[in-house]
Amino acid sequence: MDRKANRFRPTELEWQAALLALGLAVALGLIDGLRQAAAQGYAGHLYWRALAAAMHRAAPWAMAGLMLAAAQVWLLRVLLVHPRRIGLVLVTGWVAGALLLSGLPPALQTLTARLPREKLPVFAADPASMAAFLQKIVGALLMPDRLWIAFADQPALWLLPLGLPLVLGLLAGIAPLLVLRRWSAVETAAKPRWWFWGLWVAAVLALLNAPRWLTETTRPGGDNRPDVIFISIDTLRRDAVGAYGNPAGFTPNLDRLAARGVRLVDLRAPSSWTxxxxxxxxxxxxxxxxxxxxxxxxxxxxxxxxxxELAARGYDTYGVVTHLFVDAPYGFGQGFDRIDHPSSERAGDTVALAERWLAKRRANVPAFLFLHFYDPHWPYRPPADVPDRLLAGTTEADRREVDRHHDAFELIDALRGGPPSLTATAQALYHAEIWAVDRELGRLFDRLDRAGRPAIVVVTADHGEMFGEHDMYGHGMTLFEDEIRVPGLLAGPGIPAGRAIEGPCNTVDLFPTLLGWLDLPMPPGLDGRNLAAEMRLDQPLPWRWVGGENASLTKVPVRYATDNRWKWFSGMSQEIKKKPVEYPAAWYRLADEPGETINHFGEPDVPRLDELLPRLFAAQGRGDAVTISPEQRDKLRQLGYLP
Incomplete structure (x- = not known):
């Protein structure tokens, strides 16, 4: 019996291997943090925050690795005769797996460097974009918090790590095994060097906690600054909000927020996709x-x-996003202590994560909370408990017809060729989704009010949605007013209540306007303008041109520019899903024809393009490359982002 019990007792070599794996995981986390901080150009407080965040990711990885390795050793010791060797092979396999993941992107880039461009995937601009995709997508999906959610939902996933470490360990673990076994054999003849491993553990714990301590000691003052709650409701048309004139009462909580603050009347988006x-x-x-x-x-x-910007000023930062385009793989994790993706795209799950974070936040530190709601975006599937009045006038047959299409372009064809009742049903379902988001926002606003901490709340949208205007449906293709005019609500300490500010503005103005309300300096290179002065004085915004561009579905970018009086639209001619989409270049006189019905192109009194375009579209930057996997490509095609 004693001999059988000893079979399951960890040996000295296994303890040493486990502690070595712990230190390696933490060291890899530190290296990752140093790399990120250097890539972002961080200094001071932001630098230590980046290292602390990397250590935060490394600690769960280390603990998870130890637990999984222990489980695997226990299982294999039951089945195999030589448990010590297998245990070390598994640990070596974990390290080899980490090295494989980190070395895969550059290896793929090397392999594809000589391929002709036409043989690359349709979404890969070049081999570098493929490597960037793997580094961003794979790295983001393997974040510990995402793994915990997956493991909790599917317990069988805990068995998957048994395979890769075992295979890789058998391939790569021979030399380390021999070295450690020889070292262990020498040490067993003398007194074991437990003092060395004690120092090792102490160094690992210090490495884990030092960046967090340095983050706090370098954090700038500003505890008296208000929180910032930035809310983006995907696909929300301006005219769906009661504060912008909709009488149907879809948005009572947004209307309440508008009454407490400022409403930007003429806010436009610089694009019509997410x-x-x-x-x-x-x-x-x-x-x-x-x-x-x-x-x-x-x-x-x-x-x-x-x-x-807010993290550098001492804010704790947290984001909840419901679409890949606003997630860490696309670079939107920059500056966030943590960014989460809820288990569903429902507003209730988004608000639940926000409430959980707010309940645990540090009370003496200002917070920045970014929430992205996806509900109004197609597919239009509101929750079952929406009021009957929202779907009054629709039939079950029409609702089934709208829901049965699994591709946005198929739905567009059905709406364009179907009876008017089908479009009315799609719009009713869309409004029901907006009502559902507003209900959850009411819950969030009530919690913020009960907390009693001052907070600036911003609500806006990335674009609108077309329901037959200009014979167009959905979004992302044209730049007509129904696609680009979005709500802009700001409320909080110092912001006047009940004001409507008119004048040309763009969502690029929200960033500097928030910094203006917080009395923070403006970083260089902004295209947006600080609107805080006009809000305080209740004055119209000064005359200026604002613009936008779509280039995701067209070979030539589609652009617009407007000063609220005139609007220039570049027009578009593109075949999408083997169907032509054509709109001529146009000048619209918005002051007289807000519906963009009469084209004044070529008339002598329109503004001069040679003076307008260089001011707006001269600065052409270069983004970070990302390549989309086949599964993500199919999902984006279904949503209508790709032809």
Missing amino acids: LTSHGAMLTGRYPWSLGLRTVADALPPSARTLAE
Whole structure:
């Protein structure tokens, strides 16, 4: 019996291997943090925050590795005759697996460097973009918090790590095994060097905690600054909000927020699809200056995000996003202590994660919370408990017809060729989704009110949605007003209540306007303008041109520019899904024809393009390359982002 019990008792060599794996995991985390901090150009407080975040990721990895290795050793000791060798082989396999993941992107780039461009995947601009994709997508998906969610949902996944470490360990673990066994054999003749491993553990713990301590000691003052809650509701048309004139009552909580603060009457987005528009609103720079044009482009490390700016001022930062385009693989994790993706795209799950974080946040540190809601985006599937009045006038047959299409372009064809009742049903389902988001926002606003901490709340959208205007449906192709006019609500301490500010503005203005309300300096290179002065004085915004661009589905970028009086639209001619989409270049007189019905192109009194375009579109940047996997490509095609 004693001999059988000893079979399951860890040996000295196994303890040493486990402690070695712990130190290696932490060291790899430190190296990753140093690499990220250097890539972002961080200094001071942000530098130590990046290292602390890397250590935060390394610690769960180390603990998970130890637990999985222990489970594997226990299982294999039951089955195999030589447990010590197998245990060390497994540990070596874990290290080899980590090295394989880190070395795979450059290896793939080397292998594909000589391939002709036409043989690369359709979304890979070049081999470097493929390597960048693996580094960003694979690295982000293997974050510990994502793994814990996956393991909790699917316990069988805990068995998967048995295979790779065993195979890799058998291949790569021969030399380390011999070295450690010989060292162990020598040491067993003398007194074991437990003092060495004690120092090892102490050094590992110090390495884990030092960046966090340095983060706190270098954190700038500003505990009296208000929190910032930045909310983006994907695909929310301006005219769906009650505060912008919709009488149907879809958005009572947004209307309540508008009554407490400022409403930007003429806010427009710089694009009509998610990635480029969010990149602009969170950096204060137009998408083309960031190099964001297609689904293969990611936010470059050189871009200074709102999260980075507030983190540098001592804010704790947290984000909840519901789409890949606003997630860490596309560079939107910059500046966030943590960014989560809920288990569903429902607003209730997004708010639940936000409430959980707010309950655990440090009370004496200002917080920046970014929430992205995806509900109004197609597919239109509101929750079952929406009020009957929202779907009044629709039939079950029409609702099934709208829901049965699994591709956005198929739905567009069905709406364009179907009866008017089908479009009305799609719009009713869309409004029901907006009502569901507003309900959850009411829950969040009530919690913020109960907490009693001052907070600036911003609500906006990345673009709108078309329901037959100009014979167009959905978004992402044209730049008509129904696609680019979005709500802009700001409320909080010092912001006047009940004001409506008119004048040309763009979502790139939200970044500098928030910094203006917080009395923080403006970083260089912003395209946006600080609107805080006009809000305080209740004055119209000064005359200026704002613009936007789509380049994801067209060979030639589609652009617009407007000063609220005139609007220039570049027009488009593109075949999408083997169907032509053509709109002529146009000048619209918005002051007289807000519906963009009469084309004044070629008339003598229109503004001069040779003076307008260089001012708006001259700065052409270069984004960070991202390549999309086949599964993600199919998903984006279904959503209508790709032809």
